[in-house]
Amino acid sequence: MSWRKLTLKHLPKIEQVWPSRPHTVRLFQFAIYTWALISKLMFLPGWFYFWGQGSLHVQVELAGRSWVWKLLNILDLQGFADYWWIAFLILITSYLLFFLLPYGKVGSAIIFYLSLMNLDNYSRTFLDGGSNLLHLVLFYMIFLAGFPHNSVKVRQSFGARAAKAQVSAFGTSAGPRVGCHFWRISSRWALLMIQLQVAVVYAVAGLTKIRGNLWTGGVALYYVENADPFRNEFLQQLILKAPILTVILTYSIVLFQISFPWMVWFSRTRRYYVFAGTLLHLGIAFGTNLFMFGVTMCLMYLSFCEDGEAKAILKQFEFKPLINWLAVRLNPNTRKVGLTSTS
Amino acid sequence: MRIKVQEIKYFFLFAGGLVCGFHALMTLLLLLPPNPFSQQFKGVTGAYVKSFFAQDWRLFAPEPPTKNFYLWHRCRTQEGWSGWQDMGEQLRRQMTGNPFSYRPKLYLFYGSMAGNLTLAPDKRNPRLVRLADKFVSVACVSQFGPSVLAAQIRSVWRPIPSYESRFQEAAPESTHVVEYPVFAVK
Incomplete structure (x- = not known):
């Protein structure tokens, strides 16, 4: 039996063991797009350091680069630097369009990605691991954007025409049926790639750490907390006074990072790993001044949520009155809906 | 000719697997500590990953700042x-x-x-x-x-x-x- 026939035969089974997770997708989209926007808004009060002619920016040579590279570095083109605020406006607009409009989600996701990349590439000297991870994940999330879970809600609130428009939002000639299957399957791959990316972060960090004498010697945290940019007075004093804590925390971090890429795939251990990882990254966010990286990593764990868990979390954030108010303004025939309303 | 839904799903599943598998392999080859396999494909992985998927996860590793x-x-x-x-x-x-x-x-x-x-x-x-x-x-x-x-x-x-x-x-x-x-x- 050929590989194709074998796959076709077992397709229903594959779909059963690897189901699409509409609520996980929606929760993840809400968390990551919102955090990406907040992380840029954080830079606004000090914009003169990051963007514009007088900023701490060094021109990148664009001659001979591909058009994709130029598209991601438009602000580096001659005469564009002072228009960074337009990129910022586009970023905010695409965020609002993504969550408020029933269609054009893929387009909004692409525009959000491009505007964020342009702003970040211009201020590249200030970026950290958190920005790096957001760039990669926002690219994968373009393939989550057309997920037809929204079309159920869209059909309820805006009618079948809007639902069809949303499914073929990419502007392709693909009919809603084919588009629907594409986005359903691409969303599974995209979510898997996001999970793999998180596993890769830990695999690389863990494997590199066990090559270092200070990590295997159990004293690495002492050095981290005594390096000026990462120092937190409280943690520094705690580590100085309690050598046993230094050793336990240092070894726990290495053990966690090495085992995460394997253990997170088992449903029995996943919950414990996600809990331990959240603690670790909250510690990094507030204990080492790497706030953006810490929060980004915490949010990445949402991609490991089961659909039911994501639904329960979304229910806590249901701003039904606001959603309904907006939906009624957009279309008076709207039926009242909430974030978790899928059939 | 009417294409079956199963065929469409199979195509997307298979194509997605190929693309994602290639991407994951390239990323891992570039990022994992030096080994004979990654050394052999250094040029290809570098050109692919470093162009648009550049990443570095050696936070405080192999040694923290001293x-x-x-x-x-x-x-x-x-x-x-x-x-x-x-x-x-x-x-x-x-x-x-x-x-x-x-x-x-x-x-x-x-x-x-x-x-x-x-x-x-x-x-x-x-x-x-x-x-x-x-x-x-x-x-x-x-x-x-x-x-x-x-x-x-x-x-x-x-x-x-x-x-x-x-x-x-x-x-x-x-x-x-x-x-x-x-x-x-x-």
């Missing part, structure tokens, strides 16, 4: 040279504990810029060297106004005391200073 870096500067006006100042101190004071502030980013940038200047000339990141001049020029102008004529940078580093000697005072001779030529402030 030195503290500082960037001192002084400015020259019509009246003469100012005293040496450490901008890091000022930046650290401005970090008010608000995690949503941009200031920690500036402080991290200051640290990487100062660290870069202590490296051997061929190992320095030229972009950061040029930015150090710009950073200091902006600081001088904001402090003394447009009458600033020139500025000078000193890169300073001190080792973090080893864990065994963590309660001892650092010896003054452990501070290393490199002075850079005077440059004109435009």
Whole structure:
């Protein structure tokens, strides 16, 4: 039996063991797009350091680069630097369009990605691991954007025409049926790639750490907390006074990072790993001044949520009155809906 | 001819698997510690991953920082040279504990810029060297106004005391200073 026939035969089974997770997708989209926007808004009060002619920016040579590279570095083109605020406006607009409009989600996701990349590439000297991870994940999330879970809600609130428009939002000639299957399957791959990316972060960090004498010697945290940019007075004093804590925390971090890429795939251990990882990254966010990286990593764990868990979390954030108010303004025939309303 | 739904699903599933498998393999080959397989495909993985999917996850690895870096500067006006100042101190004071502030980013940038200047000339990141001049020029102008004529940078580093000697005072001779030529402030 050929590989194709074998796959076709077992397709229903594959779909059963690897189901699409509409609520996980929606929760993840809400968390990551919102955090990406907040992380840029954080830079606004000090914009003169990051963007514009007088900023701490060094021109990148664009001659001979591909058009994709130029598209991601438009602000580096001659005469564009002072228009960074337009990129910022586009970023905010695409965020609002993504969550408020029933269609054009893929387009909004692409525009959000491009505007964020342009702003970040211009201020590249200030970026950290958190920005790096957001760039990669926002690219994968373009393939989550057309997920037809929204079309159920869209059909309820805006009618079948809007639902069809949303499914073929990419502007392709693909009919809603084919588009629907594409986005359903691409969303599974995209979510898997996001999970793999998180596993890769830990695999690389863990494997590199066990090559270092200070990590295997159990004293690495002492050095981290005594390096000026990462120092937190409280943690520094705690580590100085309690050598046993230094050793336990240092070894726990290495053990966690090495085992995460394997253990997170088992449903029995996943919950414990996600809990331990959240603690670790909250510690990094507030204990080492790497706030953006810490929060980004915490949010990445949402991609490991089961659909039911994501639904329960979304229910806590249901701003039904606001959603309904907006939906009624957009279309008076709207039926009242909430974030978790899928059939 | 009417294409079956199953066929469409199969195609997307298979194509997605190929694309994602290739991407994951390339990423892993580039990022994992050097091994014979990754060495063999270094050129291909570098060209693919570094163009658009560049990433580096060696946070505090293989070793955490073992030195503290500082960037001192002084400015020259019509009246003469100012005293040496450490901008890091000022930046650290401005970090008010608000995690949503941009200031920690500036402080991290200051640290990487100062660290870069202590490296051997061929190992320095030229972009950061040029930015150090710009950073200091902006600081001088904001402090003394447009009458600033020139500025000078000193890169300073001190080792973090080893864990065994963590309660001892650092010896003054452990501070290393490199002075850079005077440059004109435009």
